[in-house]
Amino acid sequence: SVPSTTPSISLEDAISTAESQLSGKFNEHPATLKFVAKKDGSLALTHVVQIQNDETGAWFEAFVDAHSGELVQLTDFVAEASYLVLPITKETPTEGFEVLTNPQNIAASPAGWHSDGTTTTTVTAGNNVITFKGAQTNTTTESSPVLNFIYRQDPTQDPIVPVNVDAARTNAFYIVNTVHDISYIYGFTEAGFNFQNNNFGKGGAGNDRVTVSVQDAAGINNADFATPPDGQSGRMRMFLWDFTNPRRDGALENDIVVHENTHGITNRLTGGGTGRCLQTTEAGGMGEGWSDANAEWTEHKNATIVDFVLGQYVINDPAGIRSHPYSTDPTVNPLRYSSLQTLSEVHDIGEVWANLLHNVYAALVGVHGFSDTAHTDPTTTGGNTVFLHLFLDALPLQPCNPTFLTARDAWIQADANRFGGANFCTLWTAFASRGLGVNAANHQDDSTVPASCT
Incomplete structure (x- = not known):
């Protein structure tokens, strides 16, 4: 009845x-x-x-x-999930894949990575991201119940063989979800215009998880990220690279995936979720720089400051795809604010900004030390934690289409807002060391710091 x-x-x-x-x-x-x-x-x-x-x-x-x-x-709604992936603290597959179980942070993804609170999946799709090849129906299915995604990449075969496609979709799924969770706890939330299908009533517009097309047929030797306004999905396209035989897959080099994902963060947080405020050449260049800097941040393992090289796996070259390693040593990386006088391509401009931020990071870690749990706990006091707070806090403070000068000022203001200006002189000294001092203007260097810092 x-x-x-x-x-x-x-x-x-x-x-x-x-x-x-x-x-x-x-x-x-x-x-x-x-x-x-x-x-x-x-x-x-x-x-x-x-x-x-x-x-x-x-x-x-x-x-x-x-x-x-x-x-x-x-x-x-909460299921045990295991992934054979390259941990986000590692840059290239040569460092070794690991099985990670339940890597999600429930503070950021309360329904886990395979549910939006209503619908649960057993594929590389969830509330924050879907990874696929060709069509969005071509996701990777769990290798065994429940939610085990154990696909071992075979580097001796081309990326397009089935097991390598599954390895790529799984790794990209893990990385984009992890970037979501890290950035969430530092402020890139629903109300901050992040990428989620279900915003759980916490503000912002939903239905905009990141779509990741691996081995996308539209390009080669590159990757990109399109950031429409809040409420429309960010679109990441990862391409194959043909510098080697077999070819290599950008979805398996973590710094490239994080770099692309960070474009979504900076384009959403600058300009109030419109996606239209990093359009000038200088602002777009800083977008590339922020992406490199965040990729570097995810891979730091301790307080030792080492030079950072991006993109070395995909081209099989330890020098990577940038002109210089990011370094505190000006003989290793001579780029300064005045370098912008002769640079007009956004990635070249981005290298200047990323190297400035590398020096800011080094200065903050030098003062505050390093937190081993910064990826999951934003309340720690290490310099790496302080850096990421300022990184994200500064983005909504800066104007639409910022310059190096207004972006620098946003960092100073972010520190005043969150830490009461505790890092005022540390920040100014780091910026000034590469020409972005108090009197810098029109791409002319200045090494002056405020009088209170002398």
């Missing part, structure tokens, strides 16, 4: 029952009434409510019988 469509048990009582039995709290997601089949085959009218426990990470969808009050069905 079909039970009455008018509940005998109130929603409030159903929530209380679910909270008690599941040791969590109702998360305010709109409750619904649904008929479900019970184990004995009979129908039940149920209150459907979501219950979360922020301490344990548990998140359930509870079906409470609207007549008896019995908990008749349960959906567990």
Whole structure:
């Protein structure tokens, strides 16, 4: 028989029952009434409510019988997930793949990486990103239940063989989700115009997870990221590289994936989610620089400041794809603010900004040390943690189409806002060391720092 469509048990009582039995709290997601089949085959009218426990990470969808009050069905949104990937702290496949289990941060991805809170998948698709080849239906499916994605890249074969395609889609899925989770806890949230299908009622426009096309046929020896306004998906395209035989896959070089992903962050946070405020040559160049700097940030493992080279795997050259390593040593990297006088291509301009930020990072770590848990805990006090706070905080403070000067000033202001100006002289000294001092203007160097810093 079909039970009455008018509940005998109130929603409030159903929530209380679910909270008690599941040791969590109702998360305010709109409750619904649904008929479900019970184990004995009979129908039940149920209150459907979501219950979360922020301490344990548990998140359930509870079906409470609207007549008896019995908990008749349960959906567990949190699943164990394992991925054979290149950890984000590693740059190239030669450093070694590892199996990572449950790498998601529930503070940033409360439904995990394979659910949007309503729909759960067993493929490389979830609330934050979908990775595919060709068509969005061509994702990678779990290699075994539940949510195991164990595909071992074979570097002796071309990237297009099936196992290598799966390895690429899995790695890109892991990296883009990890960048989402790191940037989220540092402020790139729903209200900050981030990329998610479901924003869980926390502001911003949803339905805009990142789409990642691996081995995209539209290009070679490159990658790109398109950032439309909040509410439209960011589009990443990863291409193959043909400097070697077999060819190499940009989706397996983490610094390239993070670089592209960071374009989405900087284009959304600058200009209030419009995606239209890094359009001038100088601003676009800084966009490239921020992307290199964030890729470098993810790969630091300790307080030792080493020169950073980007793109060395895809071209099989330890010198990488930039003109110089990023370095605190001016004999290794001589780029300065005045270098902009002769540079007109955005990646070349970006190298100047990225090297400035490399020096800012080194200065902050020199003062504050290094936090081993900065990827998952933004409350730590290491210089790497301070750096990423300022990196993200400065973006919405700067004007549309910033210059090196206005971007520098945004960093100074971000420090005043968050840290009470504690790093004022550290920042000015680092910027001035590469020509971006107090009196710098019109691409003319100046090494002056504020009088209070002398």
